[in-house]
Amino acid sequence: MPDVRHFDPDVAVAQVVPLLWRRGWSHTGMQDIVSATGLSRSSLYATFGSKSALCLNALRRYLADHADPAFRELETDGRGLPAIAAFFDQLITARCSGPHARWGCLATNLQIAAEGADPDVRTVLDEHHQHLVAALATALRAAEQAGQLHEDVVIGASAEHLALLAQGVNLRSRAGAEPSSLRWAVEAALGALRRPGSHATPGPEMSPG
Amino acid sequence: MPDVRHFDPDVAVAQVVPLLWRRGWSHTGMQDIVSATGLSRSSLYATFGSKSALCLNALRRYLADHADPAFRELETDGRGLPAIAAFFDQLITARCSGPHARWGCLATNLQIAAEGADPDVRTVLDEHHQHLVAALATALRAAEQAGQLHEDVVIGASAEHLALLAQGVNLRSRAGAEPSSLRWAVEAALGALRRPGSHATPGPEMSPG
DNA sequence: CCTAACTTGGAATGGTCGTTCCAAGTTGGA
DNA sequence: TCCAACTTGGAACGACCATTCCAAGTTAGG
Secondary structure (H helix, E strand, O other), X not given: OOOOOOOOHXXXXXXXXXXXXXXXXXXXXXXXXHHHHOOXXXXXXXXXXXXXXXXXHHHHHHHHHHHHHHHHHXXXXXXXXXXXXXXXXXXXXXXXXXXXXXXXXXXXXXXXXXXXXXXXXXXXXXXXXXXHHHHHHHHHHHHHHOOXXXXXXXXXXXXXXXXXXXXXXXXXXXXXXXXXXHHHHXXXXXXXXXXXXXXXXXXXXXXXX | OOOOXXXXXXXXXXXXXXXXXXXXXXXXXXXXXXXXXXXXXXXXXXXXXXXXXXXXXXXXXXXXXXXXXXXXXXXXXXXOHHHHHHHHHHHHHXXXXXXXXXXXXXXXXXXXXOOOOOHHHHHHHHHHHHHXXXXXXXXXXXXXXXXXXXXOOOHHHHHHHHHHHHHHHHHHHXXXXXXXXXXXXXXXXXXXXXXXXXXXXXXXXXXXX
16 A cells, blocks of 8 residues: 655645745745745645646635635724724735835735736635725625715725835835835825724824835 | 937837837847847947847836826916826726737836846836825825815825835736726826815716626 | 665756857058 | 947856656555
8 A cells, every 4th residue: 555645735834934924926936835834845845736726725824824814803803993894904014014015915916926826826816806905895884884985985995095005005005115005005095085084993002214 | 430329219109118018028039129120230339238128218218108197287286186086087098998908007017027137127117116205295195285185194104005006006907907997097007195075086987897 | 685666866868048259351551 | 450349149057946756655455
């Protein structure tokens, strides 16, 4: 009977995530993956099939670990605008400081780096974007019911708007934008949705960078 | 006395722009540049020095040809919000249709593709972003003086906000987003700035994609 | 212990990358 | 015409790319 695999594929995928995230698709070679995982090319190809398949797994793993929890929190937190503000606040914090500072968002990065390579990657990225829009729409509906929005805010359109804003934050944070500048921009976007009577979100200080 | 150059460097740079724009930095090889320009490697290296130097020239050329005119129009058009709406409208049109449809913005693309490669590229991209923010701020000041904005709009913060939105449009348009969806998002962003009494911008129809 | 079935390390494959090099060609003054 | 100065085409370079291949190792039923 056959020999069994000497390693855990999930661990290997997890080790590939930061590689792909930080250095990008084209700057990550199989040699880097071999070095990072400590596995041999044979094992990697026998298990995953190709570099793109392995990286697709890494993308899914990234989304499950880093994006989905934040999205779920945004969806379930019923506070409305404060929930959205908190979402952006933790987004900016994660993008500009900590172990992944200036790495951007793997999904955003791949959107440009993966030149329509795998249609699978494209599909995953599209679903991810729709997921973000949906989560923002849910939070906006909560804000609407709490009377935090002025009347002519269209939920769907504003959700798309804020999703594009998040993409912009991801992009600019990787390019080195100051967190204060990003927070200032986000506060402007959310402040414009707020109903005149509604009190401002208590949160981190917002000032130009 | 020496032989003189047999070609016009500006023409060569112009021929490189669409290559870099459409296919990206890593997917554009010197062979592609040789083929596109019809020049030999020797001539290219003697004139530009390296692939990155040549591509830096191409980036500057792109900004001068495609970004600066639109920015100037945004700055000089005194109408306020309608000028900003027109800017985004022509941005989305250019990104989703015509000869450069789905190519995104070269500056946005390079922001991720050029992994901090040349610091020169990084500098040019940063200046470009500041240029966009400044142009938006100018247009917002015009809007403010025309009484189009509600009182608690902060010009600088909103300019940063709209610049991030433009980056998001560039990114998502390359990923295949529907123009109607992008227009919808932009209309939400601008609508939230508008003073209740001020009449809506007459413009292209905005509906969800 | 034997062997079929499978994994593993590491060499090897063919290709492409940016860059360099050189012989041949071109230019305009002496 | 001769030559120094420069450009040009195209071959060549070493490094890296994703992928394949194979001999050696490992496993468990017979």
